[in-house]
Amino acid sequence: MTVVSVGESSAARTQGSLLEVRFGDVAAPEVSAGIRPFDPAGCYILIDEKDSPVIKKAAEMFASDVTRVTGVETGVSYVPKRDSRAVIIGTIGHSRYIDSLVYKGALDVSRITGGWERYSITIVNDPLPGISEALVVAGSDRRGAAYGALSISEAMGVSPWEWWADVPVRRRENVRIYADFQSESPSVKYRGIFINDEDWGLLPWAASNYEKELGDIGPRTYERVCELLLRLKGNMLAPAMHACTGAFYSHPESKAVADSCGIIITTSHCEPMLFNNAAKSEWDSRRDGEWNYVTNKPVIYSKMDARVKEAAPYENIYTMAMRGVHDEGMRGNLSMEKRIEVLTEVIQDQRGILEKHLGRSAADVPQIFVPYKETLDVYEAGLNIPDDITIVWPDDNYGYMKHLNDSVERSRVGGSGVYYHTSYLGTPHDYLWLCTTPPVFMYEELKKAYDYGADRYWLLNVGDIKPMEMAIQTFFDMAWNVDAFDIHSVNTHQPLMLAEIFGEGMLPRFQKLLDDYYRLAWSRKPEYMGWEYEWDAPALEQLRPTDFSFDNYNDARDRLKDYRVISDDVSAIMSELPDALRAPLFEMIGYPVMASYQMNRKFLMAQLNREYLEKGDRARANWAGEQARLAYDSINALNRMYNSLLGGKWSGMMSVPKGFVAKYQNMPDIVMTDNVAAVEGTIDPEPDQRCMEGCCVVDIASPKYKSGLINIVDGLGFDWKVVQLGEDRPDADVAGAVAVYELPEMSCDTIEVTVYALPLFPSNSGCDTRYGVSVDGGDIAVASYHPVEWSAEWKANVLRNSTENKFRFTIDPQKKNHTLTLHAIDAGQIIQRVVVDWGGLRDSYVGPSVGL
Structure with a gap:
């Protein structure tokens, strides 16, 4: 029988067992008959000190959650206390407390033992001497136990975004947990994010604010990222790797922090064997020579060898083969035959390094090959990838999957995965600012990849993490249980997420708000409204009028009206919320909606300014120009509002990223006529202009x-x-x-x-x-x-x-x-x-x- 946990994410509901949290004076449901509820208030968290470090991390997070929900202080203990009630968290085979319960028949873990990241949650009476009652969370492995504990937190109403989006934890009276629960393994084995293009948000925020002493993205930031991943049931991280940021391994504590959270380190297509050649501290051509395996193999080999030796004590996924420096193609003017020959040699050498430092067959080490950009051409030309390596298929950077498994690739031992973008820097245009990828589109492409066998590894390029909160949640909920979605239900996932946080009664408003937000950006993202192309012909690199029209069918007028409506509505919702909920709403959807409106208003009103001038209507041209300027100023004001939230917690995080060559962030040219007073214009659609005769x-x-x-x-x-x-x-x-x-x-x-x-x-x-x-x-x-x-x-x-x-x-x-x-x-x-x-x-x- 399926019972939905109170506060549980709608897509994370697991079938076949009971995990339910009730609050206040709500009567126990009939399905809970025979299961005595557990009251977490006043209990403590019991773990085995010899268990994995992530158990301690999860126990501390859970203890904090219980304290905030119940209002009663609790903590973590390594030894049972007399006359007590406890939450016991541990890994099967690594926790003496869990194993003792299994040995004496008080806990049945037969279904999950040996599984991947599975957990059981059970209420046990008199489990250990001195403990009258315990809520027992047993994991098939270290992450399974952590996910189990934090799934209870989520059911109690602690959002995965409690820190990263400032979702407050609601104080609850009379918390009762009903549990007889066994999870399934996740749909996708490895699930993670890639922090990319961090130059304009995460780095300024960390360097000048959160890790001011370090002046960089370092272990404190990565600890917060890894805690988020744990709450999302993620298990891997590809760290930031631009040259402006200190390489992940340049701060030695970072890898230990990730491991303490049970998070696997992986890397992008750019970074072979965890080695970041974009960072000067890692690779400096003046010191190290050219990044060319044909001419400089000894130096490149030694770099990869040293990195694997350093990282070997931890759980990693290694990127195989190589490209050029950072996001470039292979160095050297090589024929396709020579490229294949060189990459074959590189992969052979890399597998030798893995066996040397990990002490086991390369076939037993998680490895990925990412046929990104030109590397796909080499793969399709005949590059042979060892069968145990996971092929990670990339999209085209704009969300469209380029290649999925054929019948031969579906039979590979290493399986396959996906590298997907909701943020990107590159041609024809960056979209680093806002997340406007519709959930249905993400689902359609990722589910298609999954059906073609890409279930081993899913990596999401999230840019700076914020404001990507909802897309990240959708991605991880899908990766955990893809069967919880279909192409019809997925469009309700994010409105339900918001309604669970801000009020169930607002669900219809959130649905309409998000539908229109994504719809308007579908035809043109806010970042594309300058109509410039990047890294292209000089004439195309300049800001230009849009293809939207104020006369033919009024699509420009409709667009501005629709944006104004949702901008006003999200502002109204914020005004209706209690103070504690206004910041999270602004971060998650308020800023994206209002900023999108102002970016569209800026360019479309600048366009209307020129159109009125061409018609000789200088007064209305001045009005349109003033509107464009006001929109530009409004974007800056929204950025200041974001960066000053909660006493400056996110100071430095929000700007309008200019990438390296983008111009959309600039004020477009307008012409204001002196001595001509602006008169009020209108941008609403005019019915007599909407005729489509013929x-x-x-x-x-x-x-x-x-x-x-x-x-x-x-x-x-x-x-x-x-x-x-x-x-x-x-x-x-x-x-x-x-x-x-x-x-x-x-x-x-x-x-x-x-x-x-x-x-x-x-x-x-x-x-x-x-x-x-x-x-x-x-x-x-x-x-x-x-x-x-x-x-x-x-x-x-x-x-x-x-x-x-x-x-x-x-x-x-x-x-x-x-x-x-x-x-x-x-x-x-x-x-x-x-x-x-x-x-x-x-x-x-x-x-x-x-x-x-």
Whole structure:
């Protein structure tokens, strides 16, 4: 029987056993009959001092949580106390207390023993001499026990974000815990974050605020990060690695801190064998020579060897092969054949280093190979990766998975994983500032990867961590129990998370708020509103007017109105909350929503300023210019508000990151006319300008008929509803799957159909991205997208999150009723908008046709 824990994250609910926390005078449920509740107030936490250090860490965190929830002080003890009640936390085979209970038959751990990161939570009477009653948390391994203890904390209402987003711990009366619980192993074995591009947030905050004495990101910061990971049921960390930051291993305490939290250290695609060649302290070309294995192998080998020797006492995942310095390709003008030869030698040498310092076969050491950017080309050209190494498939940096396992790769012993971005610095444009990745999009791509076998390793690029809180929570909840989600429920995950913190009655408001926040950013992220491209042709690198229009269909006006509505609403919610809840709401969603509005207002009103000038309306041009300036100032004011929260706790954390070459953070050019007073303008849509005569947008969410594996999905696309033409899975069969739509009466003989689809990559070399379109049951026109990363087409498509295909069809002008059919050909294609034009046909590409 499934019972939901009070305060438990909606996606973290585990089936098949009981873990429930009740507060106050709420009567015990019928399902709890026969289970005596445990009152944590006044108990103490008992652990074996010889157990893993993470047990002590988790016990201390749990003790603090109990104190804050119950108001009664508690602590950690290594020995039982007489006439007491206790919470016993320990690892099977490493805790004499847990093992004693198992030996005498008081605790059954047979289901979880030998499992990966599993735990049981049970109430035991008279467990040990002197203890009348105990809540016993037993872990199959060190992290399992820690997760078990902290899952009780979460059920008592302690948010994983109690420190990182300042979610207050609510004081509760009469806390009662009902428990007879055994967890399953997580869906994904290794789950972690990569702190990346820390230059503009985490580093300034740590160096000038949290670790001011060190002046860097160091062990105090990493301890907080690792505590967060424990509460999220994560188990690995890829530390910050830019040259501006001291390398992780340059502060020796950091690795010990991570281990004390049970957190595995991994590294990005840039850092072979835990070695950070971007940091001058680690690799200085003036001292060490060129990072080139052909010409400088002895020095590079010695660096990797020394790092593995240093890190060997701890649990790590080692990145194999090598790229260039930092995020560059391999040094040297090498042919593809030579690259393969060199990387084969590198991997062989690296495995020898692992065996030398770890004292076991390399096949027994966790290793990853990340075919990132140009490395994927080398892999596809024939680089042989030892079968026990986990292949970690990256997205294209914008959330679209580039390659997933084919049938051969799915059989590899080492399995595979995913490296996914919700933050990125690079071409065509950075998005380092806010998190605007829709949960449905993240789920669709990650679940697809999981179904293709990527269940060994999930790493999320989180930039500076803040303000990524909700995306991080969604990622880890999915990685822990992917089956708790589907493509329909995932869109409610973050609103439920907010409602659990700020009030269940606000759930509908949070749903609407987040839906509109993600929808508006889907067509253009706030960071892209300057319309500049980065590291591109000089003409494209400058701020430019947007493609949104104040005249044609009013999409600019609609956009500003919608942003203003959600900005006002989140401000209103903040004003309704008690003081203790205002800071966390501002951090998690208030700042992102209000700052997004102001960034859009800045650029769109600057654009309107120029448009009014071209029309000769200088008074309204001045008004629009003033609005743009006010928006620019408002962003700065929001940054100051963020950095001054809670007495300056987050001082230095929030800015508008400029990356290395971005310009969106600047004030766009405006022209103000002297001696002309501004007059009040309006940006609301004007109804008489919204006519679309001779053109219609198909309501893709309301097909007249659909068959087969056709999904209508909320939470994605330009209009926040999409048609998924079957889920992309290795065994998917979408033959005959169609969605049929009625079209309006059209007195013409030719129509143009424009279809906007998500720019998805083929899953692997054996797959395609085809879908079909037909009108009135005629020939099927087929579209297919094979993106070439870094091409102009790919850049445009990732910035707008869409492909665009145009088809021309001949129709019978005498026929009043017409239909349009979307045909599934390759599973998983997602259509987000269909426009039918019969009034103003333009030259258009007519795709190939195929009979199905």
